[in-house]
């Protein structure tokens with residue numbers, strides 16, 4: 001039997017010796033498309049970073065694609081689009097070069113891109129709707145387009161598991177639509193998606209399951225449609241950055257956590 005894409009058992013994750021995420025039980029099967037929701041500081045990013053080996057697993061067990069966290073040999077099987085990150089203009093790299101680096105993650109260091117890799121790079125860039133910008137310096141693109149370049153960089157490795165942190169935050173409407181379309185395609189092709197977001201709205205056609213993180217614990221696990229009326233949460237009046245956590249419902253059919261609070 002194939003191991004799940006992600007399996008956390010009583011997992012605590014944090015920084016130094018301080019646990020931010022505590023006692024999380026979570027299974028994500030291959031091919032699922034999951035939103036990780038929650039208010040600012042609830043621990044969503046820490047959960048994602050723990051799975052990636054970028055935050056410390058302080059207790060319990062975290063398995064990623066069947067291997068203990070950090071032990072996966074083929075690093076390219078996991079794609080990651082980090083939070084609030086655009087491509088720095090300090091290095092005058094082209095779109096093709098930045099996305100080519102993503103392809104190298106699949107090949108391993110010191111390997112050269114062959115024709116098939118170059119075409120995978122071009123395909124990934126076309127998939128995010130920037131096929132006509134391949135030779136352009138990334139610094140000449142808008143913030144939303146740069147986020148799409150980072151998505152293409154992750155896609156170029158053809159990962160089995162794609163983890164994205166706030167991919168639509170601060171992104172223009174055209175880029176959000178392009179992102180939703182490409183994620184729908186990679187999801188249909190079988191890639192497992194885990195998307196950390198305040199606001200699942202733009203991706204609500206793609207993501208089907210939602211996990212809400214509240215004070216480091218999972219407070220909801222079920223259909224995205226049941227998480228909140230708009231699929232992502234409500235804005236508090238006067239505080240556009242803050243969202244209510246999705247409502248906790250006991251009648252959801254799909255429950256894979258023990259919901260300890």
Ligand SMILES: Nc1ncnc2c1ncn2[C@@H]1O[C@H](COP(=O)(O)OP(=O)(O)OP(=O)(O)O)[C@@H](O)[C@H]1O
Pocket residue numbers: 015020038039040041042043044045046047
């Ligand atoms: N590198 C770090 N070292 C120590 N504490 C950290 C670190 N990164 C985050 N934290 C703390 O962990 C807590 C949860 O942060 P996290 O980024 O996981 O939340 P989040 O739900 O993703 O929030 P946001 O939506 O604002 O990004 C916060 O209290 C934060 O201060």
